[in-house]
Amino acid sequence: MSRESEADIPADAVLPGALPEALRAELVAFRRDLHMHPELGNQEFRTTAAIKERLEQAGLRPRVLAVGTGLVCDIGVDGEAPAGGRGLLALRADIDALPIPDAKTECAYRSTVPDRAHACGHDVHTTVVLGAGLVLAELHERGLLPQPVRLIFQPAEEVLPGGAVDAIEDGALEGVRQILAVHCDPRVDAGRIGLRPGPITSACDRLEIALNGPGGHTARPHLTTDLVTAAARVATDVPAIVARRVDTRSGMAVTWGRIESGHAPNVIPQHAELSGTVRCLDIEAWRQAPDVVVAAIDEVANLHRAKSEITYVRGVPPVVNDPVVVELLRDAMTARRGAESVESTEQSLGGEDFSWYLEQVPGALARLGVRTPGERTVRDLHQGDFDADESAITVGVELFTAAALLDAAG
Secondary structure (H helix, E strand, O other): OOOOHHHOOOOOOOOOOOOOHHHHHHHHHHHHHHHHOOOOOOOOHHHHHHHHHHHHHOOOOOEEOOOOOOEEEEEOEEOOEEHHHOOEEEEEEEOOOEOOOOOOOOOOOOOOOOOOEOOOOHHHHHHHHHHHHHHHHHHHHOOOOOOOEEEEEEOOOOOOOOHHHHHHHOOOOOOEEEEEEEEEEEEEEOOOEEEOOEEOOOEEEEEEEEEEOOOEEOOOHHHOOOHHHHHHHHHHHHHHHHHOOOOHHHOOEEEEEEEEEOOOOOEEOOEEEEEEEEEEOOHHHHHHHHHHHHHHHHHHHHHOOOEEEEEEEEEEOOOEEOHHHHHHHHHHHHHHHOHHHEEEOOOOOOOOOHHHHHOOOOEEEEEEEEEOOOOOOOOOOOOOOOOOOOHHHHHHHHHHHHHHHHHHHO
């Protein structure tokens, strides 16, 4: 299809791609449907089918990933090669939910699945990329899409090391030049985004420890391996040791989520378990983390004559935003909502498998404001009462469409 001259859009022009009211309402309904039917990582069959059906209705040809959930879909690509020769701009969404109950008792669209909830905003991310795809497909039909775009709907972001790894292995980044994503932020008002060049999230690994030794009576602890004490010392001493063996600027932190041992008050048990996470802000420290953490655990366990079995599960590196791509998002948001709609954001200790894409191509993740302006209560991520101001869907769609147009014109 030939491109009309107005497809070369200057940065200060009024951009096409504003969200029509009918599509705005449809996307809110789509998001609510996803919210009512959350699916865990690698089980997102209904979600995948819903996305696929809507893209096909728009005349697009999505491809389901080899793992059976998630999909990719190209817009403005003729045959096998991206049009224009510059490579694809990719927009990525994660589609999985969390294994926690939905606590929004008065919400008409609360989860219908026990112990499952979209408590991290992935339903919003999915709807934003879907909406952007529908708008960009319509611009393509009008000859107003100056570069090809790939939509990536990725499964299993919440499952370490993340479904991004499977998507990349399945060719999701082939022909991609750079990639964009958003993540809901309940600390930022709807209508605004948060941007940060460089690291914006943390590396995150998972840690499982089993401690074993001869137990016995609490009257004779000297004849036992006191595993309760050993587990307690691992829980308190290992984070302190690790903090002194890496550069403190790396922000490496060992944090426990579970500790379990024993069944009776007068019996020293033979087994104890701890589970937790290892997070750090710096990618070089993350590469050192397994050796440093495992050595600290062994030292403390040996001091208390406990045998340790350590399972260190590699998770994700930090998301490191490319400064040039951050400026693209800033320009796009400014074009849509004005310079005051963009704020600086801090690096968090949350993990995000979007980092795996950025190991391959430049890109950036923006924080999408989802707090209703004026609301004082912050419904944090990974909590059962989390919800989003749905006007953020429109903001995300128009951010991505403006980025696609300005990137091509730049």
